[in-house]
Amino acid sequence: MDNYQINHLKELEAESIFVIREVAAQFENPVMLFSGGKDSIVMFHLARKAFWPAKVPFPLMHIDTGHNFPETLDYRDKLMQETGSVCIVKEVQESIDKGRAKEETGYNASRNKLQTVTLLDALEELKFDAAMGGGRRDEEKARAKERFFSHRDEFGQWDPKNQRPELWNLFNGRKNMGEHFRVFPISNWTEMDVWQYIYMEDIELPSLYYTHEREVFERDGALLATAPFMKLRENEKPQVMKVRCRTIGDISCTGLTLSTANSLEDIIQEVAASRVTERGGRADDKRSEAAMEDRKKEGYF
Numbered sequence: 001m002d003n004y005q006i007n008h009l010k011e012l013e014a015e016s017i018f019v020i021r022e023v024a025a026q027f028e029n030p031v032m033l034f035s036g037g038k039d040s041i042v043m044f045h046l047a048r049k050a051f052w053p054a055k056v057p058f059p060l061m062h063i064d065t066g067h068n069f070p071e072t073l074d075y076r077d078k079l080m081q082e083t084g085s086v087c088i089v090k091e092v093q094e095s096i097d098k099g100r101a102k103e104e105t106g107y108n109a110s111r112n113k114l115q116t117v118t119l120l121d122a123l124e125e126l127k128f129d130a131a132m133g134g135g136r137r138d139e140e141k142a143r144a145k146e147r148f149f150s151h152r153d154e155f156g157q158w159d160p161k162n163q164r165p166e167l168w169n170l171f172n173g174r175k176n177m178g179e180h181f182r183v184f185p186i187s188n189w190t191e192m193d194v195w196q197y198i199y200m201e202d203i204e205l206p207s208l209y210y211t212h213e214r215e216v217f218e219r220d221g222a223l224l225a226t227a228p229f230m231k232l233r234e235n236e237k238p239q240v241m242k243v244r245c246r247t248i249g250d251i252s253c254t255g256l257t258l259s260t261a262n263s264l265e266d267i268i269q270e271v272a273a274s275r276v277t278e279r280g281g282r283a284d285d286k287r288s289e290a291a292m293e294d295r296k297k298e299g300y301f
Helices: 003-026 038-051 070-083 092-097 115-126 191-201 264-273 291-298
Strands: 030-033 060-064 087-091 130-132 149-152 180-183 212-219 222-225 239-244
Touching: 003 038, 003 130, 003 191, 030 038, 030 115, 038 070, 038 191, 060 070, 060 115, 087 092, 087 115, 092 115, 191 264
Parallel strands: 030 060, 030 130, 060 087, 130 180
Antiparallel strands: 149 180, 212 222, 212 239
């Protein structure tokens, strides 16, 4: 990695740390959303740097669909134990049991969208006034409309036309009673920036990001992992293949990539050569042309 790349990453790091510190300064009860994916891992790493040698002054929160990869949950618990941090876990299953969310049925059933209800209920219950997420503007076209400080109304909904200007990185966190903000400290990072930063900082990741053998099946051009809750059609035959995740989410909608990359150097080369975006295999983004924007307007991450 040359000096230009290192300086670029250091500038992104400084900007993100500034945003995280602004959240701690402007809000009374912030929380950092944590999924166990690479972006939230980097965001948490930046938060630890922002307040070192003190501990991170706010909790983390994971919205657990109940259909997560076991490796993700193992990594989350290990990281919290090693860092002494607090991670609040809110379960989609509890929202279903209470009648707050309805389980989808059919071959394409997923709990990914149901996270919105669980998240909004948790923010209201625990009185969080700011929730930091690992979204990046290059991920998806709806993400590109986000500010660093993304205003949400009293119903937790997002109006892309009602956002505050952020000239010269001046952030306006003022809100009315019942409103809150979503904050995206790594908005200006790209997927390549994230991978190069992980390499530079030697950040440990879940094993899912490296090539491994897993039973998968093909659906609509994407490879999905088999699981007890995954309903297969007659023509969908499981087979063991060498794959890895580029992005980690609910098993039901996370597409896996054929890969032999078993090191960060290999992954960086693979990402540089790829012509498919990291969310190209995410089934939840393919439900409609505006799937992500619709979910965000309802209160999604």
